[in-house]
Amino acid sequence: xxxxxxxxxxxxxxxxxxxxxxxxxxxxxxxxxxxxxxxxxxxxxxxxxxxxxxxxxxxxxxxxxxxxxxxxxxxxxxxxxxxxxxxxxxxxxxxxxxxxxxxxxxxxxxxxxxxxxxxxxxxxxxxxxxxxxxxxxxxxxxxxxxxxxxxxxxxxxxxxxxxxxxxxxxxxxxxxxxxxxxxxxxxxxxxxxxxxxxxxxxxxxxxxxxxxxxxxxxxxxxxxxxxxxxxxxxxxxxxxxxxxxxxxxxxxxxxxxxxxxxxxxxxxxxxxxxxxxxxxxxxxxxxxxxxxxxxxxxxxxxxxxxxxxxxxxxxxxxxxxx
Amino acid sequence: xxxxxxxxxxxxxxxxxxxxxxxxxxxxxxxxxxxxxxxxxxxxxxxxxxxxxxxxxxxxxxxxxxxxxxxxxxxxxxxxxxxxxxxxxxxxxxxxxxxxxxxxxxxxxxxxxxxxxxxxxxxxxxxxxxxxxxxxxxxxxxxxxxxxxxxxxxxxxxxxxxxxxxxxxxxxxxxxxxxxxxxxxxxxxxxxxxxxxxxxxxxxxxxxxxxxxxxxxxxxxxxxxxxxxxxxxxxxxxxxxxxxxxxxxxxxxxxxxxxxxxxxxxxxxxxxxxxxxxxxxxxxxxxxxxxxxxxxxxxxxxxxxxxxxxxxxxxxxxxxxxxxxxxxxxx
Ligand SMILES: Nc1ncnc2c1ncn2[C@@H]1O[C@H](COP(=O)(O)OP(=O)(O)OP(=O)(O)O)[C@@H](O)[C@H]1O
Ligand SMILES: Nc1ncnc2c1ncn2[C@@H]1O[C@H](COP(=O)(O)OP(=O)(O)OP(=O)(O)O)[C@@H](O)[C@H]1O
Ligand code: SF4
Ligand SMILES: [Mg+2]
Ligand SMILES: [Mg+2]
Numbered sequence: 021x022x023x024x025x026x027x028x029x030x031x032x033x034x035x036x037x038x039x040x041x042x043x044x045x046x047x048x049x050x051x052x053x054x055x056x057x058x059x060x061x062x063x064x065x066x067x068x069x070x071x072x073x074x075x076x077x078x079x080x081x082x083x084x085x086x087x088x089x090x091x092x093x094x095x096x097x098x099x100x101x102x103x104x105x106x107x108x109x110x111x112x113x114x115x116x117x118x119x120x121x122x123x124x125x126x127x128x129x130x131x132x133x134x135x136x137x138x139x140x141x142x143x144x145x146x147x148x149x150x151x152x153x154x155x156x157x158x159x160x161x162x163x164x165x166x167x168x169x170x171x172x173x174x175x176x177x178x179x180x181x182x183x184x185x186x187x188x189x190x191x192x193x194x195x196x197x198x199x200x201x202x203x204x205x206x207x208x209x210x211x212x213x214x215x216x217x218x219x220x221x222x223x224x225x226x227x228x229x230x231x232x233x234x235x236x237x238x239x240x241x242x243x244x245x246x247x248x249x250x251x252x253x254x255x256x257x258x259x260x261x262x263x264x265x266x267x268x269x270x271x272x273x274x275x276x277x278x279x280x281x282x283x284x285x286x287x288x289x290x291x292x293x294x295x296x297x298x299x300x301x302x303x304x305x306x307x308x309x310x311x312x313x314x315x316x317x318x319x320x321x322x323x324x325x326x327x328x329x330x331x332x333x334x335x336x337x338x339x340x341x342x
Numbered sequence: 343x344x345x346x347x348x349x350x351x352x353x354x355x356x357x358x359x360x361x362x363x364x365x366x367x368x369x370x371x372x373x374x375x376x377x378x379x380x381x382x383x384x385x386x387x388x389x390x391x392x393x394x395x396x397x398x399x400x401x402x403x404x405x406x407x408x409x410x411x412x413x414x415x416x417x418x419x420x421x422x423x424x425x426x427x428x429x430x431x432x433x434x435x436x437x438x439x440x441x442x443x444x445x446x447x448x449x450x451x452x453x454x455x456x457x458x459x460x461x462x463x464x465x466x467x468x469x470x471x472x473x474x475x476x477x478x479x480x481x482x483x484x485x486x487x488x489x490x491x492x493x494x495x496x497x498x499x500x501x502x503x504x505x506x507x508x509x510x511x512x513x514x515x516x517x518x519x520x521x522x523x524x525x526x527x528x529x530x531x532x533x534x535x536x537x538x539x540x541x542x543x544x545x546x547x548x549x550x551x552x553x554x555x556x557x558x559x560x561x562x563x564x565x566x567x568x569x570x571x572x573x574x575x576x577x578x579x580x581x582x583x584x585x586x587x588x589x590x591x592x593x594x595x596x597x598x599x600x601x602x603x604x605x606x607x608x609x610x611x612x613x614x615x616x617x618x619x620x621x622x623x624x625x626x627x628x629x630x631x632x633x634x635x636x637x638x639x640x641x642x643x644x645x646x647x648x649x650x651x652x653x654x655x656x657x658x659x660x661x662x663x664x665x666x667x668x669x670x671x672x673x
Contacts, residue, residue: 063500119441177391202525278558288533
């Protein structure tokens with residue numbers, strides 16, 4: 021069976037005023053039905069643009085190359101009508117900024133019901149009933165009252181739950197979840213993750229999970245892709261990655277997770293240095309200037325993404341031992 | 343002890359809860375809330391999503407009206423101020439809003455967004471000095487000074503968040519309120535920003551109210567921590583006391599959930615769905631009782647009062663004394 025999503029050699033670049041900014045460089049990634057694939061990496065490394073590319077929602081100044089197949093069909097250059105029919109119904113996105121993704125002048129109930137009327141051809145009454153049930157499912161309190169409220173009348177975390185609920189309304193084949201839990205406390209977060217898990221089982225929904233919260237990733241993802249400066253630098257089964265990171269960036273990132281117990285350190289750990297300027301071409305490995313294991317070769321030749329044991333792939337000349 | 347920089351006294355913030363039969367119903371997003379914040383101090387604020395943290399933050403800066411109670415700024419009642427007098431004070435109080443991208447003016451380049459506070463509050467600074475300070479601040483939040491002519495929509499979520507932090511810091515405020523200000527950052531940049539905030543605090547003596555769902559970061563940055571539940575303060579304690587020996591059952595459940603996220607749903611009963619609007623429900627007893635593992639008959643009879651369980655440790659729970667004795671705190 022073919023994967024529900026198959027991205028091959030995807031590149032996205034922005035034409036800026038003075039230079040071209042390469043946001044995504046030759047990224048390949050597959051999601052099987054019912055699978056959850058996580059994408060993690062530094063702020064600004066291209067995760068949101070990756071999701072937007074799949075949705076066909078890249079900004080006007082973006083140039084895109086490569087291939088994106090959804091359910092076996094190429095959608096990278098698909099006509100607008102075809103994408104409109106997919107979006108919201110079979111393909112849904114939980115946007116990173118719910119505030120700007122929700123329509124400000126429509127009540128929550130109206131915008132949710134509209135999705136079902138449009139894509140599922142439900143009658144308004146039924147659509148409203150389903151929307152209400154979904155709000156309850158994603159644990160929005162006082163759901164009936166919330167249906168009649170406008171987005172700005174909700175708290176940040178409630179808007180986020182509405183966004184999640186809205187994306188799941190049509191039982192999509194693929195959900196792109198871009199930082200879905202940033203405004204949720206741990207207990208509600210756990211409940212929302214449980215809902216996403218149920219969707220995978222009930223409807224074989226595939227999930228692309230973008231998150232800076234590595235505990236959320238560990239709790240939901242089967243496979244993790246680590247991005248750095250627009251490239252995939254490591255991909256592995258979640259258990260392998262969290263057990264033994266092989267790329268120096270992955271390992272450095274994990275060592276920066278702040279702890280909830282033990283002594284409080286005077287300062288939090290960080291990676292030294294800055295990511296490369298996306299407008300400039302790097303000769304060798306993009307991580308070399310910040311890496312603790314750099315050799316002469318690293319600054320000369322870019323390391324290709326290559327398989328190690330199991331299903332682990334790494335783009336590093338000196339991968340860490342298991 | 344010095345006079346507090348900021349003080350909330352019995353603050354109440356209300357919103358419309360829809361229309362009843364005869365009159366509009368109001369509900370309190372923040373109810374009878376008091377606390378103090380001193381210069382150079384960081385207070386963490388945690389609590390369930392929807393518990394009123396952002397509403398409190400806005401009311402403290404008078405971006406929302408107080409339905410009851412007072413906000414004192416260096417002893418002066420802010421709720422009575424308006425117009426020019428209020429604008430003068432505002433320079434010293436900055437907030438990083440929870441929804442970073444939509445809090446930036448989409449038509450302005452970020453260089454101008456960052457220079458604006460200087461133009462308003464430090465008219466003497468020339469264009470060159472402004473540009474230099476903008477560049478320096480961008481670097482401190484991990485962004486490139488070459489980005490000044492870009493617009494907010496050309497930045498990632500985490501980059502917008504850092505622009506919001508940089509903007510707030512430009513006028514060297516005496517008070518900085520961070521509302522989920524590091525939630526869209528990877529752990530390395532999050533660490534960098536938290537370290538930066540602590541450095542700036544040492545340099546300038548600013549006070550911070552740090553709202554976050556990330557308890558590890560709250561633990562790192564706060565001297566004291568406040569816990570809100572349904573609009574009320576349910577616990578307030580020094581950082582180490584709160585994390586080592588939380589007293590309120592909600593705080594206990596919250597900390598336990600972080601320690602073992604897989605068991606989180608089991609540890610705290612789910613929010614009962616679709617009951618009465620919160621105002622009327624809260625009247626009868628403790629607002630947490632329907633979810634509390636320790637609820638007793640008294641909890642349904644009257645609301646618990648916030649009281650001192652130890653020095654600098656306030657808690658609002660009928661059974662806190664018993665619970666402190668019988669339960670080993672989570673480690
Ligand atoms: N319209 C645009 N024009 C030019 N550059 C852009 C545009 N949109 C995004 N970028 C740049 O592309 C890069 C990737 O952005 P993206 O939003 O995908 O990052 P991200 O990985 O989602 O980061 P975060 O974790 O902070 O949300 C960033 O450096 C950003 O500044
Ligand atoms: N403009 C408004 N009109 C009506 N109700 C509002 C408004 N703003 C907030 N509320 C309500 O006030 C309550 C508290 O919201 P607030 O945004 O303060 O919560 P919060 O603690 O910041 O939550 P989160 O962690 O999700 O951001 C919620 O029930 C919310 O729906
Ligand atoms: S290739 Fe070299 S520089 Fe790059 S991450 Fe690996 S060891 Fe470090
Ligand atoms: Mg993003
Ligand atoms: Mg909030």
